[in-house]
Amino acid sequence: MDEFKFIDSIKQSYYRQSSVIKGIGDDCAVIREGYHDIITAVDTMVDEVHFSRETMSTYDIGYRVLAANISDIAAMGAWPTSYMISIVIPDEYTDEELQSIYQGMDDLARGYDMDLIGGDTVTGKQLVISVTIHGIVPKGKARYRSAMEAGDILFVTGTLGDSSAGLDLLLGRIEASDGVDYLTARHRQPTPRVHFSHQLTHLDRLALNDVSDGISSEAHELAQASNKTVYIDDEQVPINPYLKQFCLEKQTYYKYSGGEDFELIGSVAPQHMRELKNIANQQGLLLTIIGEIKDQPNTNGNVFLRKSGIITPLEKRGYTHKNEG
Amino acid sequence: MDEFKFIDSIKQSYYRQSSVIKGIGDDCAVIREGYHDIITAVDTMVDEVHFSRETMSTYDIGYRVLAANISDIAAMGAWPTSYMISIVIPDEYTDEELQSIYQGMDDLARGYDMDLIGGDTVTGKQLVISVTIHGIVPKGKARYRSAMEAGDILFVTGTLGDSSAGLDLLLGRIEASDGVDYLTARHRQPTPRVHFSHQLTHLDRLALNDVSDGISSEAHELAQASNKTVYIDDEQVPINPYLKQFCLEKQTYYKYSGGEDFELIGSVAPQHMRELKNIANQQGLLLTIIGEIKDQPNTNGNVFLRKSGIITPLEKRGYTHKNEG
Numbered sequence: 294m295d296e297f298k299f300i301d302s303i304k305q306s307y308y309r310q311s312s313v314i315k316g317i318g319d320d321c322a323v324i325r326e327g328y329h330d331i332i333t334a335v336d337t338m339v340d341e342v343h344f345s346r347e348t349m350s351t352y353d354i355g356y357r358v359l360a361a362n363i364s365d366i367a368a369m370g371a372w373p374t375s376y377m378i379s380i381v382i383p384d385e386y387t388d389e390e391l392q393s394i395y396q397g398m399d400d401l402a403r404g405y406d407m408d409l410i411g412g413d414t415v416t417g418k419q420l421v422i423s424v425t426i427h428g429i430v431p432k433g434k435a436r437y438r439s440a441m442e443a444g445d446i447l448f449v450t451g452t453l454g455d456s457s458a459g460l461d462l463l464l465g466r467i468e469a470s471d472g473v474d475y476l477t478a479r480h481r482q483p484t485p486r487v488h489f490s491h492q493l494t495h496l497d498r499l500a501l502n503d504v505s506d507g508i509s510s511e512a513h514e515l516a517q518a519s520n521k522t523v524y525i526d527d528e529q530v531p532i533n534p535y536l537k538q539f540c541l542e543k544q545t546y547y548k549y550s551g552g553e554d555f556e557l558i559g560s561v562a563p564q565h566m567r568e569l570k571n572i573a574n575q576q577g578l579l580l581t582i583i584g585e586i587k588d589q590p591n592t593n594g595n596v597f598l599r600k601s602g603i604i605t606p607l608e609k610r611g612y613t614h615k616n617e618g
Numbered sequence: 619m620d621e622f623k624f625i626d627s628i629k630q631s632y633y634r635q636s637s638v639i640k641g642i643g644d645d646c647a648v649i650r651e652g653y654h655d656i657i658t659a660v661d662t663m664v665d666e667v668h669f670s671r672e673t674m675s676t677y678d679i680g681y682r683v684l685a686a687n688i689s690d691i692a693a694m695g696a697w698p699t700s701y702m703i704s705i706v707i708p709d710e711y712t713d714e715e716l717q718s719i720y721q722g723m724d725d726l727a728r729g730y731d732m733d734l735i736g737g738d739t740v741t742g743k744q745l746v747i748s749v750t751i752h753g754i755v756p757k758g759k760a761r762y763r764s765a766m767e768a769g770d771i772l773f774v775t776g777t778l779g780d781s782s783a784g785l786d787l788l789l790g791r792i793e794a795s796d797g798v799d800y801l802t803a804r805h806r807q808p809t810p811r812v813h814f815s816h817q818l819t820h821l822d823r824l825a826l827n828d829v830s831d832g833i834s835s836e837a838h839e840l841a842q843a844s845n846k847t848v849y850i851d852d853e854q855v856p857i858n859p860y861l862k863q864f865c866l867e868k869q870t871y872y873k874y875s876g877g878e879d880f881e882l883i884g885s886v887a888p889q890h891m892r893e894l895k896n897i898a899n900q901q902g903l904l905l906t907i908i909g910e911i912k913d914q915p916n917t918n919g920n921v922f923l924r925k926s927g928i929i930t931p932l933e934k935r936g937y938t939h940k941n942e943g
Contacts, residue, residue, distance in 0.1 A: 314760070334736055
């Protein structure tokens with residue numbers, strides 16, 4: 294496809310955000326945000342590393358790449374407003390396939406009134422999609438991993454491990470008698486939890502992280518950034534009933550190390566927990582208390598699992614070492 | 619290299635811009651800009667497509683990728699403030715090579731007090747570097763390609779074609795008796811014209827574009843965005859004396875189609891030209907009047923070359939067609 298025709302084909306006819314002063318069509322885009330802090334991140338996905346055409350349509354690839362970025366914005370307690378796409382596209386891709394990648398992104402973006410404001414399309418050996426995202430949050434209200442305090446309650450949204458179970462199903466690594474469509478859809482088109490964290494702007498303090506690498510990894514990031522000790526109650530960690538058909542070893546792996554659920558894990562002061570529950574209920578979102586935060590200088594930065602009265606350290610990659618507690 | 623160690627190694631010990639509320643270390647970076655418009659763009663370069671390890675060190679690759687992005691900010695009349703790097707790195711790259719890519723960027727960034735505020739490092743088959751850049755400009759002062767008016771004077775900074783002559787020298791496509799070091803350096807470490815356009819903020823009107831694809835292409839973008847007719851006086855287009863050792867055909871190619879000089883082309887009202895000259899002189903920057911802008915409904919969007927009294931259309935790719943004027 295001619296590059297200029299292609300840019301015309303993906304260019305929005307109008308911009309949904311009034312803050313977009315200039316979108317596609319000049320050297321740069323221009324954004325005006327007087328009353329908000331601007332949140333930004335870049336996330337890159339590579340064919341055969343982060344996704345596979347064997348398990349995803351080009352539409353799903355676009356959808357999922359943008360969902361991962363929107364999830365980063367949700368984990369900052371912000372609202373996504375615009376994005377730019379840099380794509381390296383191999384010769385063997387057809388115009389229709391290229392278009393459908395953008396279609397997958399646009400269908401997701403539309404739901405948040407986000408605008409595509411720029412990008413770059415170049416040729417190369419391997420499909421690489423890099424998304425730069427912008428969001429906004431009221432001044433000083435960005436939510437950091439470092440905000441945990443002793444006595445805080447640890448919570449998580451949704452259920453954990455659905456996406457990696459879905460991926461294993463798509464790759465034929467496991468078989469299921471039930472829930473195949475649900476689990477594979479959670480892998481292909483995950484839902485970033487923007488609406489939930491956006492409703493928490495009024496809270497003075499909230500620590501947040503999104504579950505991109507599994508909760509053991511995310512809980513470690515929170516513990517380290519906050520310099521606190523995180524305790525997780527194994528029995529409380531929510532998994533979907535569909536996961537119970539797999540062996541216990543798999544269940545544990547999905548629950549703690551299963552990446553790309555794009556749920557939120559975080560902590561708040563105990564007195565705010567009821568409010569969080571109410572907001573989640575209003576949105577039909579499962580919210581589960583899974584542990585607590587302590588300040589123990591000798592163990593700060595670490596995560597422990599409590600199970601049947603036994604406390605074991607949880608490794609960053611989700612393994613537990615029985616005799617080191 | 620361990621990913622966390624690597625991120626630590628490239629993380630700045632402090633941020634140069636007070637607008638950077640949060641840099642590397644959470645899900646997103648946070649920027650606060652109450653009094654400026656924010657300018658942003660993404661630019662991607664792929665090994666063997668946009669650069670070659672045959673002709674560039676990894677340090678130069680980093681330097682040049684960021685220079686290209688900074689040039690986009692210069693072409694908006696803005697000041698660059700921060701950047702994020704997404705890099706796809708093949709296994710065969712050593713830690714030292716990876717570090718030197720970042721070193722090339724940081725050495726350039728430091729000169730503008732820019733901050734590295736985020737990014738993503740992933741593995742893949744081919745080196746891909748995608749830079750997202752942010753800059754600032756006083757509200758409403760972003761410079762667009764669409765700002766040309768009839769009677770404006772067309773100008774260009776620096777000399778044209780140096781970078782592509784430098785590339786041809788590096789590839790052994792041409793030979794030179796003189797200027798090899800200068801021309802190859804212009805290819806490897808071009809200078810974005812940030813200081814020049816930044817000094818023009820007080821002007822009411824200014825059309826600007828940076829020379830990434832050769833001035834024939836950039837002049838067309840200006841003519842089309844402004845819906846005006848651009849006339850270029852061939853004899854005025856500045857080339858470096860070193861280029862005069864090559865055959866006339868090569869000279870013409872470098873002058874009109876030689877990309878990646880990252881000079882600025884633009885137009886202002888005639889009464890501002892003396893001021894532009896003064897500012898360029900103070901910076902030791904060559905500034906040359908190369909033509910003018912007219913409003914001719916039948917030819918608007920087109921570029922014409924005037925040479926020895928003959929007017930010929932200039933094609934977007936730099937070719938002229940003699941009998942079509």
